[in-house]
Amino acid sequence: MKNRQKELAELHQRRLEDGNGPVSAFRADLFRMFRKNRAAALSVLVILLLILAAVFAPVLTPYSYDDMDLGNRLSPPSAAHLLGTDEGGRDILTRLLYGARISLLIGVVPTVVSILIGAALGTIAGWRGGITDTVIMRLADIVLAFPSMLLAMVIMFTLGDGLVNVFLTLALLNWAAVARVVRAETLRLKNTEYIEAARAIGVSGPVMLLRHILPNCLPTLIVLFTLNVPAAILTESSLSFLGMGIQPPSASWGLMVNAGKNYLYSAPWICAAPGLIIMVAVLAFNFLGDGLRDALDPHQKNR
Amino acid sequence: MKKKLLSRLGQSLIALLGVALLLFLMLRVVPGNPAAVMMGEHGDNAAIARMTAELGLDQPILTQFFRYIGDCFTGNFGTSYSLSKPVAELMGGAFLNTLWLALAAALFAWILGIACGVIAAVRKNGILDHLFMGVSLMGVSIPVFLTAMILQYFIAFRLHWLPIAGMDGWKSFILPAIALGWNSAGSVARLVRSTLLDILQEDYIDTARAKGRSQLGVLVFHALRNAMLPVVTMMALQLSGLLSGAVITETMFSINGIGRLAVQAISGRDIPLLQGTVLFSTAVVILGNLGADLLYTVLDPRIRKGGGPQ
Amino acid sequence: MEQNTLEISHLTVSFPTDRGGFRPVNDVSLTVRKGQIVGLVGESGCGKSMTARAVMGLIRSPGKVTGGQILLEGKDLLALNGKEMRSLRGNELAMVFQDPMTSLNPVVPVGKQVEEAILLHRRVSREEARKRTLEAFRNVGISEAEKRSRSYPHELSGGLRQRVMIAMAMVCCPRLLIADEPTTALDVIMEAQILQLMRQMRDRGTSILFISHNLGVIAQLCDYTCVMYAGRIAEQGDTRELFERPVHPYTRGLLGAVSSLDRKGEELETIRGSVPAPGSLPAGCPFGPRCGLCDETCRGACPEPREISPGHIVRCFHAGEVPV
Numbered sequence: 046m047k048n049r050q051k052e053l054a055e056l057h058q059r060r061l062e063d064g065n066g067p068v069s070a071f072r073a074d075l076f077r078m079f080r081k082n083r084a085a086a087l088s089v090l091v092i093l094l095l096i097l098a099a100v101f102a103p104v105l106t107p108y109s110y111d112d113m114d115l116g117n118r119l120s121p122p123s124a125a126h127l128l129g130t131d132e133g134g135r136d137i138l139t140r141l142l143y144g145a146r147i148s149l150l151i152g153v154v155p156t157v158v159s160i161l162i163g164a165a166l167g168t169i170a171g172w173r174g175g176i177t178d179t180v181i182m183r184l185a186d187i188v189l190a191f192p193s194m195l196l197a198m199v200i201m202f203t204l205g206d207g208l209v210n211v212f213l214t215l216a217l218l219n220w221a222a223v224a225r226v227v228r229a230e231t232l233r234l235k236n237t238e239y240i241e242a243a244r245a246i247g248v249s250g251p252v253m254l255l256r257h258i259l260p261n262c263l264p265t266l267i268v269l270f271t272l273n274v275p276a277a278i279l280t281e282s283s284l285s286f287l288g289m290g291i292q293p294p295s296a297s298w299g300l301m302v303n304a305g306k307n308y309l310y311s312a313p314w315i316c317a318a319p320g321l322i323i324m325v326a327v328l329a330f331n332f333l334g335d336g337l338r339d340a341l342d343p344h345q346k347n348r
Numbered sequence: 349m350k351k352k353l354l355s356r357l358g359q360s361l362i363a364l365l366g367v368a369l370l371l372f373l374m375l376r377v378v379p380g381n382p383a384a385v386m387m388g389e390h391g392d393n394a395a396i397a398r399m400t401a402e403l404g405l406d407q408p409i410l411t412q413f414f415r416y417i418g419d420c421f422t423g424n425f426g427t428s429y430s431l432s433k434p435v436a437e438l439m440g441g442a443f444l445n446t447l448w449l450a451l452a453a454a455l456f457a458w459i460l461g462i463a464c465g466v467i468a469a470v471r472k473n474g475i476l477d478h479l480f481m482g483v484s485l486m487g488v489s490i491p492v493f494l495t496a497m498i499l500q501y502f503i504a505f506r507l508h509w510l511p512i513a514g515m516d517g518w519k520s521f522i523l524p525a526i527a528l529g530w531n532s533a534g535s536v537a538r539l540v541r542s543t544l545l546d547i548l549q550e551d552y553i554d555t556a557r558a559k560g561r562s563q564l565g566v567l568v569f570h571a572l573r574n575a576m577l578p579v580v581t582m583m584a585l586q587l588s589g590l591l592s593g594a595v596i597t598e599t600m601f602s603i604n605g606i607g608r609l610a611v612q613a614i615s616g617r618d619i620p621l622l623q624g625t626v627l628f629s630t631a632v633v634i635l636g637n638l639g640a641d642l643l644y645t646v647l648d649p650r651i652r653k654g655g656g657p658q
Numbered sequence: 659m660e661q662n663t664l665e666i667s668h669l670t671v672s673f674p675t676d677r678g679g680f681r682p683v684n685d686v687s688l689t690v691r692k693g694q695i696v697g698l699v700g701e702s703g704c705g706k707s708m709t710a711r712a713v714m715g716l717i718r719s720p721g722k723v724t725g726g727q728i729l730l731e732g733k734d735l736l737a738l739n740g741k742e743m744r745s746l747r748g749n750e751l752a753m754v755f756q757d758p759m760t761s762l763n764p765v766v767p768v769g770k771q772v773e774e775a776i777l778l779h780r781r782v783s784r785e786e787a788r789k790r791t792l793e794a795f796r797n798v799g800i801s802e803a804e805k806r807s808r809s810y811p812h813e814l815s816g817g818l819r820q821r822v823m824i825a826m827a828m829v830c831c832p833r834l835l836i837a838d839e840p841t842t843a844l845d846v847i848m849e850a851q852i853l854q855l856m857r858q859m860r861d862r863g864t865s866i867l868f869i870s871h872n873l874g875v876i877a878q879l880c881d882y883t884c885v886m887y888a889g890r891i892a893e894q895g896d897t898r899e900l901f902e903r904p905v906h907p908y909t910r911g912l913l914g915a916v917s918s919l920d921r922k923g924e925e926l927e928t929i930r931g932s933v934p935a936p937g938s939l940p941a942g943c944p945f946g947p948r949c950g951l952c953d954e955t956c957r958g959a960c961p962e963p964r965e966i967s968p969g970h971i972v973r974c975f976h977a978g979e980v981p982v
Contacts, residue, residue: 052559078397084482142463145377146587157638183363183366184366186359186363187363187366187367187370188370190363190364190588190633190634190637191365191367191588191591191593191626191629191630191631191633191634192588192589192591192592192595192629193588193592194591194592194593194596194607195591195592195595195597195607195610195625195626195629196626197623198595198610198611198614198622198626199371199374199626200374202375202378202622203374203375203377203378203616255398275489279489279491282491282493283491283492283595283596286491286493287595287596287599288615289614293427299491299626302493302494306497306600308496308503309500309501309505310505315502316494316497318425320491320493320494320497321494323494324486324490324491324494326483327489327490327526328486331442331485331488331489332394332485335485388821420939428820549852550760551757551760551761552761552763552764554716554755554761555755555761555763555771555823555826556715556750556761556763556774557716557747558716558747558752558753558755558827559747559748559774559775559778559826560744560745560747560748560749560775560778560779561744561748561774561778562740562741562744569774570763570766573763573765573766574763574764574765577765645794647765648764648765649765649767649810649812650764650765650810652955
């Protein structure tokens with residue numbers, strides 16, 4: 046018995062010494078992925094371009110995103126307006142560039158919030174078990190039971206329109222799936238030798254969660270993040286498309302498609318450009334997420 | 349086994365009640381008195397107060413909730429403010445349309461998804477594999493409204509093959525079904541491929557080959573049979589996605605379904621209708637999940653007969 | 659002259675790797691005579707199973723047979739096309755796999771899985787196939803055959819499942835049965851029963867290539883034994899001769915590592931070092947780095963097989979020498 050304790054303590058020590066074990070292994074995995082998976086590498090490039098477009102939008106275009114030019118409505122792509130103009134005579138390319146700001150924010154901010162909430166609740170549920178677990182997971186079940194679009198509509202209805210409310214809605218929508226995955230991961234880790242070792246030498250609960258459980262969930266969380274960003278972008282674009290998300294004159298890609306849908310047959314370029322850019326952005330994040338999952342997910346490694 | 353089933357049933361019931369409560373609470377904190385909304389502009393304060401009492405809106409919120417739930421069980425989902433009809437009646441007609449749309453979309457998604465998934469798995473790392481997986485990821489990434497617009501523009505508007513929108517016979521359901529099923533087809537293809545690749549590594553596949561089964565025989569009689577298990581589970585998960593997508597598809601193709609009703613409810617600030625449609629859709633999803641679990645039990649002898657050694 | 663059921667000569671299996679190819683089976687020659695049980699023994703990863711798979715034509719891509727010849731009753735298996743090979747598999751050529759837990763399809767009743775093997779190779783009705791299945795079940799000692807045949811794999815114990823696998827392999831009376839560690843996953847009692855079953859099969863005219871890492875089992879069962887190391891056959895000979903007069907240092911090491919009652923009290927000898935990683939074989943004799951007799955000759959070239967007495971073949975420059 047004594048021996049077992051000592052052994053476990055040593056194991057724990059070793060684990061601490063190569064403390065960033067999971068992290069450095071993770072870096073190697075990443076490197077290997079980009080070298081092997083060209084689609085993922087290309088996706089990173091696309092995402093970087095989108096970020097640059099969002100940041101430098103004012104520099105890249107002479108127009109402003111809400112400059113109406115009623116004499117120049119619905120004009121097809123030309124030298125002056127590379128992607129044409131919309132129903133208000135606004136330059137579509139300009140609005141796409143500014144739209145990247147909103148879409149990227151929509152992708153990232155609520156996803157980070159939902160991952161923080163989901164990770165916190167998931168680890169606590171998995172670690173504490175019992176009634177805490179039941180309550181949290183039942184709540185997650187309830188959120189997950191809703192068709193996401195309908196729940197998003199109801200929350201937006203309750204909160205009212207606006208960017209911040211879209212953030213909130215998406216965060217409230219997505220935490221549950223994260224919590225479920227993190228809880229499962231926590232349960233798995235809880236039974237591993239080195240957590241047992243840490244317990245045997247009396248590491249306290251919160252320290253355990255922060256130093257051992259969460260860092261080991263990191264790869265999973267990163268994959269979840271990359272896959273939730275495109276999901277958030279899609280949900281926002283659908284909401285805005287229905288007129289329930291971002292409000293004009295802000296330039297959101299979904300909103301642009303919404304405005305253009307009445308002119309689909311006379312001026313299809315209004316819908317085409319934002320519609321395609323949504324797809325490209327979502328595709329890039331999905332490819333990256335897929336690549337990351339293949340590279341990082343320990344459960345899939347042996348395939 | 350029976351016990352497990354009962355607990356699963358209880359779980360679904362609790363989820364349904366939770367959904368109803370959550371929905372009820374969310375819609376109660378909406379600013380504005382529903383009675384006032386209902387009366388419109390010509391309601392004086394006294395009339396609004398009378399209406400409030402009539403609707404039971406002055407009661408404690410839990411009382412209101414349990415009354416609502418009780419009513420729901422008798423098929424009474426309240427009366428729509430904006431359409432002045434019983435919500436149940438509105439949903440009854442709409443549900444059938446949504447059901448047909450979802451079934452058609454699911455059929456499309458399953459046939460396409462399974463075919464592409466199987467071919468990709470069999471030709472792993474071949475050209476078709478890369479092509480199908482690229483296209484399926486694109487299928488997962490494309491917003492429903494874009495698929496719908498592309499189909500409307502090219503197939504209906506340019507080529508005149510099918511109606512652009514409306515509810516004019518079965519033909520008008522084809523484009524919406526494809527638009528709605530496209531996303532699911534992508535995820536089905538990806539799931540089928542990865543499941544099949546796992547199964548082809550199993551020992552019993554070697555056994556089947558050692559028996560003298562041909563490649564195709566192994567695939568059909570041994571691999572696909574096992575691969576269908578996780579795929580069935582996914583069928584239920586997709587129900588939720590299909591109902592989400594139906595909101596957009598129905599709106600774009602002017603199909604009078606539950607999703608379009610929900611959109612109408614929001615633009616009319618029609619709380620009973622919104623509550624009814626969302627509760628109903630979610631109930632369908634929960635039932636679907638329950639159904640899939642039961643189906644899984646029937647399909648997998650390991651669960652069906654329960655226990656056994658190991 | 660006796661006919662040989664299986665004749666493998668100079669068989670080589672290669673896997674392409676980043677650094678050239680890797681050969682899990684390298685220049686292997688062995689013969690299974692009619693009515694014989696031949697043992698193939700070695701540590702895990704030495705290429706035993708890969709040899710078996712090569713005979714069955716079941717090597718998984720990207721591996722493939724890159725050299726040699728496999729003759730089944732004089733028929734060149736490597737020259738057959740897919741269809742011809744399939745008509746032999748499960749018919750004249752059958753295999754029992756190591757793990758009965760995973761080798762049966764979990765969603766099909768076991769009886770059906772045996773019937774399948776019959777229906778694939780014999781033009782008989784379903785009822786006839788069913789009858790033969792039950793008979794095969796009785797032959798391998800499954801009681802209540804009727805009831806068991808309707809069971810799913812998870813409802814049977816490991817021993818029963820392995821019997822089902824053997825019934826499946828034997829149902830078409832194959833010329834050659836390849837048994838790939840059929841008892842490794844079972845307990846000792848089951849093992850003894852399965853071995854008894856193997857002897858009955860042989861007595862009914864099926865030759866057996868029996869793969870194992872367990873020398874005890876090999877000694878009990880096999881008429882002739884091949885010892886494999888790192889893809890090559892290090893030594894082969896009649897079981898009795900091999901166990902009494904092993905000449906290859908590796909065989910000697912293996913036998914030394916087996917505990918035996920009449921050597922009670924002596925310390926067990928072990929072979930030092932461990933099996934080289936796949937693809938990183940040393941130059942010269944692959945066993946060199948672990949061998950007490952290794953010298954310049956051994957490091958310079960891999961020894962060719964030579965026959966030191968009739969039927970006793972060894973790949974070693976120093977066969978029979980004693981380390982100083």
